[in-house]
Amino acid sequence: MKNTEKLLSDREERLLNALIREYIDQAQPVGSKKLVQTASLNLSSASIRNVMADLEELGLIASPHTSAGRVPTVQGYRYFVDSLLNIKPLQPVAVEKMIKEFAGDYDTTSIIANASAMLSKLTSLAGIVTLPRRQRVQLAQIEFLPLSDNRVLSILVTDDNEVQNRIIPVKRVFESGELRQAANYLNTMFAGKEIRQVRNELLNELNEARQSMDQKMQAVVEMANKMFADENQDDQSDFVVAGETNLMDQSEFASVDTLKQVFEAFNKKRDILELLDQCLSADGMQIFIGDESGYQGLGDCSLVTSTYSVDGQVIGTLGVIGPTRMPYEQVISVVDITAKLVSSALKSK
Amino acid sequence: MKNTEKLLSDREERLLNALIREYIDQAQPVGSKKLVQTASLNLSSASIRNVMADLEELGLIASPHTSAGRVPTVQGYRYFVDSLLNIKPLQPVAVEKMIKEFAGDYDTTSIIANASAMLSKLTSLAGIVTLPRRQRVQLAQIEFLPLSDNRVLSILVTDDNEVQNRIIPVKRVFESGELRQAANYLNTMFAGKEIRQVRNELLNELNEARQSMDQKMQAVVEMANKMFADENQDDQSDFVVAGETNLMDQSEFASVDTLKQVFEAFNKKRDILELLDQCLSADGMQIFIGDESGYQGLGDCSLVTSTYSVDGQVIGTLGVIGPTRMPYEQVISVVDITAKLVSSALKSK
């Protein structure tokens, strides 16, 4: 991906850099005159035009029409983020503020929601955070409460303090003592094990109970099984988006049609989820520019993501969606620090 | 509100009716020629123009500019929904389908989410459903689970099978037996009482415990108190919106600016909530047309709402937001039937 590097002279690089920064700032095709004013490169407009012509031939910039300024292409942005970025860490004060925001959150869900809102607020773009993959989550506690005659409320607490409730329809009436016994049994049996493993072992247990004709045990295991059946369902975790309306301020989404495309992409969760899953496998920061993502609807969008993890285990993705013309440096550092904060917020619980 | 009724002749009424229906259908100012083709009123275009002039003077219709057709005003729509609507009940088949959709939902939250999605889907507008007011909700059960040394998970089950979890930071370590005892105490003490009442009685209890120097009791009551303190917070219940993107298809929201206004109105939840609360007090169907709602940002929107209730007690509002130019008849019957279905879905639990 970085093989474009040596193809550009120092001057070309500097010019491309200045051009993209100018475009990101002004949202308008930038011409040679504009760049003359950019003091950093002391060149006349004519020389600039020459260099720009070269860059255009290389496919890094393009002119929307004969006599407009130049605009970065996807390849141009790619070169920019790969080679020209100058990431400066956020101000400690700002980081302090962010840390405080997370301080009060004990459960995963609020951390996620908070992170999403924070990303959106700090970048003025749309923040997006996937729920953690539950695979590695360990079971901390199970409890049952009788509701009505044929319904039992199951409470499942995981080791990350996530609580899940499920109402389980049951065939016969369970006494409260009986339920407590069942919970105790399951707790001593499975506490500290991974959810997936629990599920598998439960199935074995169910067979055994069936064979030994232990009616009571069978009923309990069946109930627990139902609980985890549901559990697995939202293993197809989805994600939280915040600040979509920020996108409406972006000039590239001025037409309702393009806007609609983007918004509908959010609703077709499956697609985006797939994309975010790709990011999951690549540990660390990832940047999709324009149609690099391979999903139409996000044609003029870029996606800056990072992964967050607990105990060295990557468990989710978070990031920002905005127009290709976004302030990458700022966005990247915000996403980066947010990922780190989410990781530590999840760990410290 | 219905005092406009006798002011219109039969002919004027028929014409207004036809005009509004045409406009709702075509989304364009309707002129005299268009209405000639509407067979129902056998008039020449000239007569139609005369009648239209009268209606304009009455403020029921207006022309956007000198020589365009006429468009209904807010007052026009108002007269229309008050006097000219011809609501036909939904087809039984469709109703059956809706009932099935609700069949699987046991807890309030999924019923709400489902209703919102259904409203949006059936009307192609934005569905909106408030969470039930919790005031009248009775406490069914309280349970505590120890998490870590200084954190206790509280589980609160209400009589509508709604489950709320809260993680409570505590000052000292609670034994599991101790917690069970505390839960038992609270359950026998408060089960079946209204949440608000519970909260008040808890405060008294706290004072008593303090005076009698019963350390243990005091700790328990304090914990329970924290739980309800939080509880009261989301008493400022909010609402669920579905299908906002549908609004982007409406031609009246063709400009990004107006669209943004509407979307931002959704985010300023407080305002909308206030509006929905107004509907709450008026039992049954309510319709706000255009700026009747009194909230800017919803300038070109209408709001069709109904209340849903359990045991004769109104507990929430649901409805649809769309452009003033919406197919009221269809929307009204959808909202009406949905409200009824939600009511019965909540009851049957």
Added chain:
DNA sequence: GATTGTCACTCTAACATTACGAGTGCTAAT
């Protein structure tokens, strides 16, 4: 050889002009 100034050319955005059509109000005729 690299850089620069200059000039002719191209394209767009903005504004003015025109033509047209849709719709109205008025009046005279039925």
Added chain:
DNA sequence: ATTAGCACTCGTAATGTTAGAGTGACAATC
């Protein structure tokens, strides 16, 4: 009371015009 006809108004869409921004090419300069 209703209608047909006509003159009028206004908005839109098409066309023409202009100014400005930007380019490429080339000759002049360092």
